Amino acid sequence: MDRNECRFTVLFQPPFWVGIGERWTEEGYQAARVVFGAEPSDAQVYQWVLTSWHRLPFTAAEAGERPRAVPANPKRLQREAAKAARTAGASTKAQEALARQREADGLERRARRSAQRRAEQEEQFRLRQQKKREKRRGH
Template sequence: MDRNVSSFTVCFQPPFWVGISERWTADGYEAARVVFGPEPSDAQIYQWLGVEWHKLRFSPAAPGERARVRPENPKRVRREARKTLESSGAGTRAQQALAREREQAGERLRRERRQRRLQSEEERFRLRQQKKREKKRGR
């Protein structure tokens, strides 16, 4: 039986502190981002996870298989955890997923804006035609 796996990383992306959530589901890899603003304390993060976690909007699932986790040497695990904390943020996969979500949101906004513009142009054209007909009838 395969389980869903998730992780939550808090990092500093100037000028704000940001939390990046990554999760593997049966559908694939998903990521979400939340901006905290000033540096949050551990208590604030735990409180946020308890209250706001379910409201996160994850990116669409990217197909792929989760890497299998195998037991490792505890010293190596500590060393890698320290390197992760020293590194500059979450993995590129999360950044790609968030960028993909931003692109999709932008595409949706462009479509909606274009639709509104076309509707207003049609309305203006219809009004001009109506005025032209009324002038021709002598009104």
């Protein structure tokens, strides 16, 4: 039986508080980002996760190693918790996935804009040609 895992990290990225959602499914690793604005309380974050987690725009699934199972040694757990508290924010893997998603969205937007511009130019050319023909006809 395969298991799905999720992680939600809230961190301060000046000037806003940001939440980074990560999940590992059978398809692979996915990440999403949400901006909170002012510092949310624990209760607000919990309420947000309960009501809005399903609406997060996760990136496309990519191959990724799942986090390992919880170690049995309590001292190791304590060391890892202290290390996680010291580190600055979400994993770099989440940031890389979000950056790739942003870049893909930008490329798509540029391609759509280019096609729209090309269509407008063709329409203007067609109108100019039609006007030329009408002038040549002589009214």
